[in-house]
Amino acid sequence: MKSKPAGAAAASWLQDLEERVHAASARLRELKAENETLRGKLAELEERLATSSDAESWSEERDEIRQRVEKLVEHLSELLDE
16 A cells, blocks of 8 residues: 655645635635525515504504594484484
């Protein structure tokens, strides 16, 4: 069995390390891009949530107004029936 020269073993080890570092660096870039995308989606969803709670507040107010108007109509109808 032939053994590799010391320089060749060191170069092979160093090349393997370089490949791993490049792969890790590429993965970090992918994760950063994904993180930016997710932050954007989160901001959009938070904005929609804030808007929807405003809409919910408007809906509650509208329902309250509707109930009051219906009561007024009932009272007016009773007055007309008298």
